[in-house]
Amino acid sequence: MSPVSMERDDPFLQSNIRSQTGMPGLPVPLVDDLRWVSSLSSLRYLNLSGITIGSHTDWFHPVSKLPSLLTLNLAFLNSYKKIKIPSVKSVNFTSLNSLDLSMNDINSTIPLWLSNLTGLMHLNLHENNFHGKIPDFIGTFYALASIELSYNSFKTLIPDLFCNLSSLVHLDLSNNKFYGPVPSNLGLLSRVEYLNLGYNQLSGNIHMVSNLVRLDLSTMNFSSRWIPPFQLQTFLATSCNIGPYFPNWLHTQTYLQRLDLSNTSIRATILPEWFESILSHIIYLDLSNNEIGGKIPQFHFNTSEHIIYRILKMNSNKFEGPLSAYPSNVLLLDLSDNLLSGDLPQIDETMNLNLNIVNLSKNRFTGNIPIDLCEVPSITVLDLSQNKLSGGLPECLGNLSGLQAMDLSNNTITGLVTSSLGSLTQLMTLHLHNNIFEGNLPLSLQNLTSLVTMDIGYNFLVGDIPSWIGENLLRLRILNLQSNKFTGKIPLQFCQLNALQYVNLAQNNIIGTIPPCFANLSVGNQLQTLADPSCFQGNDRLCGPPLSKSCKGDSSLYDHVGKIEAQDDDEGFWLYAGMGVIIGGEDVLVVVVVYAGVWVAAVVAGVWIGLPIVGARATVGSSGKLHGQPTVLPFATIPSPPLVQLQRASQQTSSLIDGYKVRLWRPPASLDSQRSARW
Numbered sequence: 202m203s204p205v206s207m208e209r210d211d212p213f214l215q216s217n218i219r220s221q222t223g224m225p226g227l228p229v230p231l232v233d234d235l236r237w238v239s240s241l242s243s244l245r246y247l248n249l250s251g252i253t254i255g256s257h258t259d260w261f262h263p264v265s266k267l268p269s270l271l272t273l274n275l276a277f278l279n280s281y282k283k284i285k286i287p288s289v290k291s292v293n294f295t296s297l298n299s300l301d302l303s304m305n306d307i308n309s310t311i312p313l314w315l316s317n318l319t320g321l322m323h324l325n326l327h328e329n330n331f332h333g334k335i336p337d338f339i340g341t342f343y344a345l346a347s348i349e350l351s352y353n354s355f356k357t358l359i360p361d362l363f364c365n366l367s368s369l370v371h372l373d374l375s376n377n378k379f380y381g382p383v384p385s386n387l388g389l390l391s392r393v394e395y396l397n398l399g400y401n402q403l404s405g406n407i408h409m410v411s412n413l414v415r416l417d418l419s420t421m422n423f424s425s426r427w428i429p430p431f432q433l434q435t436f437l438a439t440s441c442n443i444g445p446y447f448p449n450w451l452h453t454q455t456y457l458q459r460l461d462l463s464n465t466s467i468r469a470t471i472l473p474e475w476f477e478s479i480l481s482h483i484i485y486l487d488l489s490n491n492e493i494g495g496k497i498p499q500f501h502f503n504t505s506e507h508i509i510y511r512i513l514k515m516n517s518n519k520f521e522g523p524l525s526a527y528p529s530n531v532l533l534l535d536l537s538d539n540l541l542s543g544d545l546p547q548i549d550e551t552m553n554l555n556l557n558i559v560n561l562s563k564n565r566f567t568g569n570i571p572i573d574l575c576e577v578p579s580i581t582v583l584d585l586s587q588n589k590l591s592g593g594l595p596e597c598l599g600n601l602s603g604l605q606a607m608d609l610s611n612n613t614i615t616g617l618v619t620s621s622l623g624s625l626t627q628l629m630t631l632h633l634h635n636n637i638f639e640g641n642l643p644l645s646l647q648n649l650t651s652l653v654t655m656d657i658g659y660n661f662l663v664g665d666i667p668s669w670i671g672e673n674l675l676r677l678r679i680l681n682l683q684s685n686k687f688t689g690k691i692p693l694q695f696c697q698l699n700a701l702q703y704v705n706l707a708q709n710n711i712i713g714t715i716p717p718c719f720a721n722l723s724v725g726n727q728l729q730t731l732a733d734p735s736c737f738q739g740n741d742r743l744c745g746p747p748l749s750k751s752c753k754g755d756s757s758l759y760d761h762v763g764k765i766e767a768q769d770d771d772e773g774f775w776l777y778a779g780m781g782v783i784i785g786g787e788d789v790l791v792v793v794v795v796y797a798g799v800w801v802a803a804v805v806a807g808v809w810i811g812l813p814i815v816g817a818r819a820t821v822g823s824s825g826k827l828h829g830q831p832t833v834l835p836f837a838t839i840p841s842p843p844l845v846q847l848q849r850a851s852q853q854t855s856s857l858i859d860g861y862k863v864r865l866w867r868p869p870a871s872l873d874s875q876r877s878a879r880w
């Protein structure tokens with residue numbers, strides 16, 4: 202959203218505004234009948250903002266009959282249909298001095314009945330779809346102090362009638378389609394303090410008004426060679442062609458709180474000498490997307506103002522040299538895409554850091570990630586990608602419990618992925634790709650149940666692809682494991698990732714068949730990459746669509762005998778479990794092991810029966826507990842016929858399967874010959 206005014210962009214102020222139109226967590230009131238309002242003849246103040254009105258509720262006529270009404274707030278009405286403005290000519294609330302119809306998506310011209318409100322002082326039509334011309338009667342509202350027409354669809358010249366409004370203090374015409382020159386006599390509005398003409402198609406000179414405090418000319422083509430008679434607190438001029446130099450008149454503006462000169466074609470090898478002197482009161486600074494060089498300025502903020510949510514955006518420039526320190530009392534710090542170098546700043550106890558978003562990506566920082574960065578628990582977004590950082594991941598990163606996004610990609614960070622990352626339970630985005638991480642993924646990462654993006658490609662990670670990715674990370678939309686050393690099969694648990702939209706497993710050592718169930722996940726917009734074989738290529742023993750390699754005759758196929766299959770993380774055996782019948786007519790538990798599509802062994806009432814060459818063993822007691830696993834499996838006992846001959850044929854074994862899935866565990870190296878027998 203464009204920075205029309207800082208109040209609209211500021212998340213803290215916005216939360217206060219929203220709290221006035223409905224308590225968070227409480228249901229919004231539903232109003233089906235407003236006829237009772239018309240009987241309140243002495244009513245002077247009516248605030249219906251944020252309520253929900255029925256689709257057939259007549260809100261206009263009951264309200265318009267209130268002769269004493271002074272203030273009417275109908276902002277942000279929720280309705281099952283779009284709010285409509287009746288095309289009547291007159292109303293009874295002619296004494297109204299404040300009208301707010303903002304944020305209702307009203308699709309209309311400015312209604313004629315407004316002409317009756319000659320005493321109007323405040324008119325807010327912000328964020329609707331009003332269109333057409335500005336009616337002439339607006340120019341007769343001589344008491345009007347504030348008019349808000351931003352975020353509508355006016356496509357016309359700015360009429361001269363605004364210049365008649367001698368009482369005007371606040372004029373916002375931003376985010377429309379006004380075009381042409383700005384009226385020259387706009388400078389006659391001597392009381393105007395807030396003027397916002399941004400995000401239109403306007404041009405021309407701005408005739409200065411001495412009382413201006415806030416000025417927004419974003420995207421406007423204007424001359425900045427002024428001798429200003431004012432002291433601005435806000436100057437927003439994003440995407441204006443101001444460069445190649447900083448406007449020299451800015452050095453006189455020593456009370457600036459908000460300054461936006463982003464994307465203004467400024468090309469300066471260094472910041473002007475006077476620049477630091479205008480920053481002492483800064484709350485919002487945006488110099489991004491220019492070609493400004495030199496060192497990052499020293500920020501000496503006025504500590505008496507107790508501002509804790511400053512925003513500093515100086516990204517996409519040519520700033521160079523070290524970053525000596527993090528500025529104090531800053532909420533968002535974006536210095537990405539510059540030429541900054543050296544170690545990341547150290548943090549000491551004297552700093553008052555409230556950092557929430559830190560973006561230092563696309564620079565030339567070197568050295569390790571400093572441990573003391575973990576002492577800033579307020580960080581929710583940390584982006585250090587595309588630098589030259591080295592060393593290992595600090596274990597203390599797990600202390601950043603509020604972290605929601607972390608990007609460390611494209612560095613030379615080495616060692617193991619620290620298990621402490623599993624403590625970041627609010628993490629939604631994790632980028633570690635193109636580093637030198639090695640070893641297995643820590644099991645603790647299964648705790649990252651909020652994860653939406655997991656990008657760990659281009660490393661040296663080993664081991665089987667963890668099945669817990671499919672079991673626990675059910676919100677995943679993007680999964681990139683490309684170019685590692687993962688082995689084993691694609692876990693069938695991946696079939697549970699219903700939100701998945703992108704997966705890349707290319708350039709690993711994965712074997713077996715691409716699970717057919719992936720085709721069921723690719724409905725609609727999901728998993729478009731499944732049609733792209735490049736996301737699976739580079740795994741020589743992987744087969745099946747979308748790869749051209751057929752799986753016919755491949756001993757690493759998934760065999761779909763029975764209802765549900767499970768993979769062993771180590772050997773690739775399949776274990777089927779169910780209640781079956783065995784000699785003696787007892788109700789006992791039967792576990793069948795299938796290897797390469799052939800039934801080779803079984804565990805019957807805790808006794809292993811099978812081929813010693815299998816090289817793996819599972820023992821299951823009649824109570825249903827799989828020894829070596831902590832979980833008691835929920836098997837149900839079924840009646841047993843006198844005798845069932847266990848045979849090698851898969852068709853016979855399928856009758857013993859009750860559809861339960863268990864995981865095979867690795868046994869001791871030697872098999873107990875007394876409890877094993879060859880078929």
